Amino acid sequence: MEARQGFDDVAQTPSWFWGIFAVIITLGIFLFFAQDQAPYLVEYPRDWVIPLRFVISDWMQWLIKEFDLGFFTFKELTRSIAWLLEWPLSAANSLLATGFTFSTEPGAPIVLSPAPWIAVIIIFGLLAFHLSGTRLAVLVTGCFGYLALFGQWHSAMITLSSIVIAVPLGVSIGFVLGIAAYRHPVFEKWLTPVLDLMQTVPIFAYLVPVLFLFGFGPVAAMIATMIYATPPMVRVTILALKQVPVELVEYGNMAGCARGQLLRKIQVPVAQKSLMVGVNQVIMLSLNMVIIASMIGAGGLGFDVLSSLRRLAIGDGLEAGLAITFLAIALDRLSQAFADRPQTSRLSQSRRLLSHSQFTLVVLITLLISWPASHFYPALGVYPESLQITTSHFWDDLVKWININFFDQLEAIKTFLLIHIMMPVKHFLLKTPWVISIAVITLIGYRLGRFRLAALGMALTVFIAAVGLWSKAMITVYLCGVSVLFAACIGIPIGILAASNSRTNRAAQVAIDTLQTLPSFVYLIPVVMLFRVGDFAAMLAVIAYSVAPAIRYTILGIQQVPAHLIEASRAMGCTPNQIRWRVQLPIALPQIMLGINQTIMMALSMLVITALVGTRDLGQEVYIALTKADTGGGIVAGVCVACIAIVADRFISQWSHKKKMKLGLPA
């Protein structure tokens, strides 16, 4: 209803709109070339900056030092939450990585070694076999085998222990919140913007306040991980429950289900498959975040990558990065297999080789045999160093070789793109007067969604200027814009090709799956190898990270073009090219734009991480704030990134929505 009105409104853009538009553009051109005529319009004056970051910092200080909740202080509250999470985490950590130490009397601690590596591999292999079959078992065993063989086991198990605790917690919290939102629309209305913000504020920005409130260490890292990974579960839960067919809910009511029965016996079982998609997302996001949270003391594989990036020890970083990749692939495929496992039916029951109880029994036996055995044969408990291999020297040498032999070529590409594309865009954005940029954003907002979007666009951009981060934000916009442009130029053609060719499609799907499985950190390794630090390296990492949705949505958009339209155009005698350009692409365009929207979101989140390779944008602000534990600075810069993301998201979604309405496609 509302959308329909919005659509009609925009259909008749008032004539004064173009008048104002012309005035602003003229003024913009004038100011652009005569920068010193009105310097306060060109560059946001320093005196006008609202010291929001200091206000937030002071408030956080007050919160942690003085705020009293009556029976206990706020600090006691955060500390007790940390304490509560501490023991399951350390238990998991002991079990998988460090072993248990019971010191009954000083000097003679009783040590119980961690779960033997051989047992962990067997159990994960069996789980894979139990869920899906031999193929997955081989894959998972191979992935874990890499961890042992390349000496990544210990770090990987530290990472895994965070996942093992963070994922169930994140899933349960998300599930409960999702159900609450489903049942109480008012709560959902209130929760949605919070989720929006949580998902658009860059990852680093979470770390700052968490660091401040919970201190440095694995627990703080896990809390940050949960905050980051939970929102998708909430959304998936709400969506999955809403997608349960109305008739089934009506039936449940007619059968006389109480509310709990309806949920337990109808809604959750029916929505199970969608809910498992949420669980998969929580796992993947947790892994992504656990790696990044190594900056606030999560340790594990993330720490290895981070420290080797800092040392520019490419070989070590690459091996640790591959370890993350393999761990991610194994966990992803396992959770997908769990989601896709055939529902117990007559047919599949007979096909399943192990029953649940048999599986549990085998796991217990494996542990009971291997654990004591590892005390007699330590090689079973800890993978022996003598059997480890490393390829890091090879990679170091390879990079050296490439950099010696291809330095000129690589440098030429880099310089060309920097000088002819990247720098001009950057200068244009930085030199455009801030007033003009805000006015243009506001007008675009008005054109797309009348006053609501105009107000949103203006408020968020004014916020960025007001907190004094305008030029940093423009660098973010420039890096993001250029990266997205390249990502679109690569992704859309691949998508078009894949949509019409099943073999390309399969290859593209595998590529997308892999790209989306990799934690963002990993993307930094190859670009640093070849291009060291700077905007160009950052851009390459961002493109690689964010290209997947452009491909995926293009394929989806083209495949969604109704078959009868293609048939009709063929009947009219269109050539394949005509069909592509005149039928498929125009109809798929709104969907493709949604893909670009996703690409922008991913690019923004990756940009913040590329601060590690020396960009000078908002990401760097957040990163600096993190190293200085400057909560206010981190939050403000993080919110600015979120502002850019929200403006881009709302504008593109609205455009795509309007376009779809025009084409009569389902929104």
Next chain:
Amino acid sequence: MTRTTPSPPHALHLQGIWKIFGEDANSFLQKFGTSPADSDLQKAGLIAAVRDANLDIHRGEIFVIMGLSGSGKSTLVRCMSRLIEPTAGELFFEGQDLLAISEKELTEMRRHKMGMVFQHFALLPHLSVLGNVAFPLEIQGVEKSVRQQRALDMIELVGLSGREDYYPRELSGGQQQRVGIARSLAVEPDIWFLDEPFSALDPLIRREMQDEFLRLQGLLRKTIVFITHDFDEAIRLADRIAIMKDGAIIQIGAPEDLILNPATDYVAEFTRDVSRAKVLSAKTVMRPVTPGESLDETLAHHTKVQDLAHRAVNSDRHMGVTDDDGAIIGAVDNQAVLDVLVGNEPPRTN
């Protein structure tokens, strides 16, 4: 009906039921009373899905609500079980005020006294046929062995024995709806709601399921509210039909009444193409007996014209029409039958 029980005459009694969708529907009705004009509704941005529905459903009858899509029939049947809360009106089930009872009492009522069959079957995909049919009993906390036995009986009743362990997706549409029917009957409901139960099925299967439905009703004698958009189906199954349009009930009557005396052109539009011989009975086309007339044979008053046509047209015999007690109440001759068969204007009963 001369039963002297204290129970009320009707299974279900609806009076002035309204369902208006939109914000502030309640205050709107209070303001405009029971007959708001269309323009008022439109101005307030409200949609009246059911307008002022008044009807009684008798015990043991098949009451069909017929209307095209968007006519409000599905909303109306949902109002009857409060799946959709009526905006205004009175609703009595077996003399009990359904709108006054608490959520908990309503749940109990649905568990034990109501059954419903859905257009798209609404079977639970994660449960087997047995699990689906036993589900309503499981919800009530009936012991496992008891509910399984009951479910097996129901499955046998609908002719699906041997498929207890199948999952819904492994069954054809017709079979799935048989499961839906078995499930709704498992609790032995007093009133049985069927919301377009056969609309999602192929025509041949639909026909078969209608026969099956009539067979079951012959065994069970339930009070039935049956929703359909198919007038032929309504004619075939109904004891009485209510025709709905734009949320309002235009006419309620037996199939013959609708054909002989359509209340509006809209109703007449539906009845025009219906084969009259299938609907009209001997009683409707008979003439008074001339005193002293000799009758060659007799037939029951509810015999359809279609079934007596062969005898009436091929011979010149006079046939007497008898009432339930066997007394002669009229006679049918071949001219009357021919009129019906060739579609001449049927005699109006005034």
